[in-house]
Amino acid sequence: VLNLVIAESALERVPASIQRHPSVVKHAQRVGKRPDQLLLDRTYHHAAMIELDRAERRGRPDIIHMSLLAALGTPLNKEGLLRVFVHTIENKVINVNPETRLPKNYNRFVRLIEQLYEDGKVPREGPTLLSLEDKNLKGLMQDIGSPFVVALTRIGKPSTLLEVAGSLTKCDKPTVMVGGFPRGHFEKEIIDEASQVISIDPETLDTWIVVSRVLYEYEKTIGLTEKRLKKIFKGEVKDI
Amino acid sequence: VLNLVIAESALERVPASIQRHPSVVKHAQRVGKRPDQLLLDRTYHHAAMIELDRAERRGRPDIIHMSLLAALGTPLNKEGLLRVFVHTIENKVINVNPETRLPKNYNRFVRLIEQLYEDGKVPREGPTLLSLEDKNLKGLMQDIGSPFVVALTRIGKPSTLLEVAGSLTKCDKPTVMVGGFPRGHFEKEIIDEASQVISIDPETLDTWIVVSRVLYEYEKTIGLTEKRLKKIFKGEVKDI
Numbered sequence: 001v002l003n004l005v006i007a008e009s010a011l012e013r014v015p016a017s018i019q020r021h022p023s024v025v026k027h028a029q030r031v032g033k034r035p036d037q038l039l040l041d042r043t044y045h046h047a048a049m050i051e052l053d054r055a056e057r058r059g060r061p062d063i064i065h066m067s068l069l070a071a072l073g074t075p076l077n078k079e080g081l082l083r084v085f086v087h088t089i090e091n092k093v094i095n096v097n098p099e100t101r102l103p104k105n106y107n108r109f110v111r112l113i114e115q116l117y118e119d120g121k122v123p124r125e126g127p128t129l130l131s132l133e134d135k136n137l138k139g140l141m142q143d144i145g146s147p148f149v150v151a152l153t154r155i156g157k158p159s160t161l162l163e164v165a166g167s168l169t170k171c172d173k174p175t176v177m178v179g180g181f182p183r184g185h186f187e188k189e190i191i192d193e194a195s196q197v198i199s200i201d202p203e204t205l206d207t208w209i210v211v212s213r214v215l216y217e218y219e220k221t222i223g224l225t226e227k228r229l230k231k232i233f234k235g236e237v238k239d240i
Numbered sequence: 241v242l243n244l245v246i247a248e249s250a251l252e253r254v255p256a257s258i259q260r261h262p263s264v265v266k267h268a269q270r271v272g273k274r275p276d277q278l279l280l281d282r283t284y285h286h287a288a289m290i291e292l293d294r295a296e297r298r299g300r301p302d303i304i305h306m307s308l309l310a311a312l313g314t315p316l317n318k319e320g321l322l323r324v325f326v327h328t329i330e331n332k333v334i335n336v337n338p339e340t341r342l343p344k345n346y347n348r349f350v351r352l353i354e355q356l357y358e359d360g361k362v363p364r365e366g367p368t369l370l371s372l373e374d375k376n377l378k379g380l381m382q383d384i385g386s387p388f389v390v391a392l393t394r395i396g397k398p399s400t401l402l403e404v405a406g407s408l409t410k411c412d413k414p415t416v417m418v419g420g421f422p423r424g425h426f427e428k429e430i431i432d433e434a435s436q437v438i439s440i441d442p443e444t445l446d447t448w449i450v451v452s453r454v455l456y457e458y459e460k461t462i463g464l465t466e467k468r469l470k471k472i473f474k475g476e477v478k479d480i
Contacts, residue, residue, distance in 0.1 A: 043345040062344045066306060073446040104302045105283040106346035158472040160465055202471045206313040212452035225400060231442045232398040 002082050002174055002218055003144050006067055006207065007137060007151075007190050009088045009180025010060035013117055014038045014045065021048035037118065039110050057181045058089060064180055065109045066208040068102055074212075075228055076219045085144075086180065091136040100129040141193045146175040151194035152210055155185050159198045165217040167196070176218075178210050242322055242414055242458055243384050246307055246447065247377060247391075247430050249328045249420025250300035253357055254278045254285065261288035277358065279350050297421045298329060304420055305349045306448040308342055314452075315468055316459045325384075326420065331376040340369040381433045386415040391434035392450055395425050399438045405457040407436070416458075418450050 014024055019035035027044045028035045040059040042049060049055045064086055076082045077098055086094040094116065103109045112130070116122045121131040141149065148171045150164055168174040177194060179186055183204060191197060200210070219225050254264055259275035267284045268275045280299040282289060289295045304326055316322045317338055326334040334356065343349045352370075356362045361371040381389065388411045390404055408414040417434060419426055423444060431437055440450070459465050 041345075043348060060344075062346070066309060066344075069306060069446070070310070070449065070452065073449045075441055075443070075445070078443065104300075104306075105281075106302070108283065158469045160469065162460075199472060200469070201315055201465075202468055203315070203318065205315070206309070209310065209313045209452065212310065212449065213456050216453050216456065220402075225441075228442055229398045229400065229440070232439060 001080075002076065002168065002176065002215075003085065003146055004071055004082060004211065004215070005085045005087055005137075005140065005144075005175060005177045006064065006180040006211070007087045007177050008057070008186060009064050009086050010058050010182065011064050011086065011088045011113070011180065012040050012058065012090050012092075013114075014040045014048075015052065018045070018048040018051055021045070021051075023047045033114070037114055039114055039117075041110070054089075057184055060182055061110055061113060062106060063182060063207050064113075065102075065106055066206075067178070067180065067211045068096065069104065070208040070212045071215060072096070072098070072100060072102055074215045074219065075224060076215050079224060079228075081222075081224070082215065083144075085140060087135075087137050087140055089181070091134065093133055093135040093140050095131045095133075097127070097129045099127075137190055137193055141175070144173065144175060146173045147171050148196075149175040149177060149194045150196045150198055151177040151186060151191060152198055152200060152214065153179060153186055154199050154201070154204050156197040156199035159200065161200055161213050161217040162221075164198055164200070164214065165221040168218055169221050176214050178207055178214070180207055241320075242316065242408065242416065242455075243386055244311055244322060244324045244451065244455070245327055245377075245380065245384075245415060245417045246304065246325070246420040246451070247327045247417050248297070248426060249304050249326050250298050250422065251304050251326065251328045251353070251420065252280050252298065252330050252332075253354075254280045254288075255292065258285070258288040258291055261285070261291075263287045273354070277354055279354055279357075281350070294329075297424055300422055301350055301353060302346060303422060303447050304353075305342075305346055306446075307418070307420065307451045308336065309344065310448040310452045311455060312336070312338070312340060312342055314455045314459065315464060316455050319464060319468075321462075321464070322455065323384075325380060327375075327377050327380055329421070331374065333373055333375040333380050335371045335373075337367070337369045339367075377430055377433055381415070384413065384415060386413045387411050389415040389417060389433055389435045391417040391426060391431060391437045392440060392454065393419060393426055393437060394439050394441070394444050396437040396439035399440065401440055401453050401457040402461075404438055404440070404454065405461040408458055409461050416454050418447055418454070420447055
């Protein structure tokens with residue numbers, strides 16, 4: 001099983017310091033929530049975010065939405081061979097049940113994550129799909145107990161994903177870590193958790209693009225792509 | 241240059257027959273538009289869509305949004321080696337300028353596409369980023385003039401993307417075609433345009449996942465991944 005950690009993700013609720021800003025109040029009224037219940041979102045809170053520290057790394061739930069959709073739809077996940085964790089900039093961790101069928105619509109995704117921040121898990125009844133806890137990356141890594149952790153970032157040792165996938169498959173429970181923020185680099189305490197720090201391209205690539213590529217390359221390396229194609233030949237596929 | 245055609249895409253404005261449906265009228269009021277100016281969207285118009293033909297294949301702008309983001313952010317596109325076309329279920333074609341920085345926020349994307357349907361191009365001034373014209377897939381294929389067209393669909397000859405990429409690189413101006421709809425298969429007139437019809441997995445994969453994989457495999461086959469990594473070694477990257 002491969003662990004995917006989307007680290008330092010630009011996901012949080014609107015912080016107290018800007019909850020009275022007109023752009024936040026107006027947005028809260030429009031969606032019928034209190035300002036403190038809203039996810040911080042640059043699209044709506046841009047004007048208010050100017051007052052925030054490290055604002056350029058915050059308020060991008062869309063990055064998490066697209067990256068999760070890129071991960072959960074892979075054959076790797078359909079086969080139960082992937083575990084996904086979202087670590088956030090304020091040291092919370094979302095544990096994603098592999099069975100989760102995430103809303104494809106962005107607004108529904110945001111409402112779901114707001115509910116998760118409210119209740120600590122979703123849905124309210126039945127098996128938990130997403131759960132939220134206070135945890136820093138070090139704590140998450142201790143829980144995962146992975147002997148080998150590759151962090152992908154533009155500042156790293158240049159390497160192809162083929163090589164990365166090869167080294168990930170050499171141990172049990174490997175972990176690959178990708179930044180869940182729009183620009184900049186991992187903080188030092190994140191890098192400290194990595195066995196290897198790798199750069200796969202000279203330019204910063206969108207998180208969901210890196211996620212797609214590393215999962216695909218890992219699938220190929222463990223032979224999953226070929227194995228699944230053989231199912232077609234063997235006639236094991238029912239609904240063609 | 242590789243051509244990517246997202247075909248039979250579930251993208252259109254709300255059709256006349258359901259413009260008076262309460263769910264459409266309410267949505268139009270909320271966003272301050274006329275019903276005929278809105279993109280059809282299952283998230284908001286589900287109740288109204290029951291009355292539509294082939295409803296299960298319509299009203300999914302989110303699929304196009306995510307697939308375009310998966311394509312435009314690739315190194316292949318950054319190098320100017322990709323052309324993207326969105327063919328829609330009602331035979332319109334969106335020509336995407338490779339320089340386009342698409343809104344990452346879904347609601348902004350929808351407003352942009354609505355403006356595109358209104359004006360025929362966006363933005364109103366300056367170089368055109370997206371343009372829209374009436375054209376069926378056959379017409380688009382004549383314009384592209386591609387000698388080799390691979391259609392990816394679950395009903396096809398089983399093959400790995402490595403093999404697909406290998407055959408795409410054997411000619412100038414190859415085209416890969418992926419379905420821009422949530423389920424079902426290409427119509428016959430779409431399949432008629434393909435040189436090869438290939439299945440890469442026994443299950444239907446999300447459009448953006450197929451797009452990510454085929455573009456990445458193509459990049460690797462033409463040696464772009466390695467070539468870009470060498471830039472890091474050569475110190476040609478300025479802002480590391």
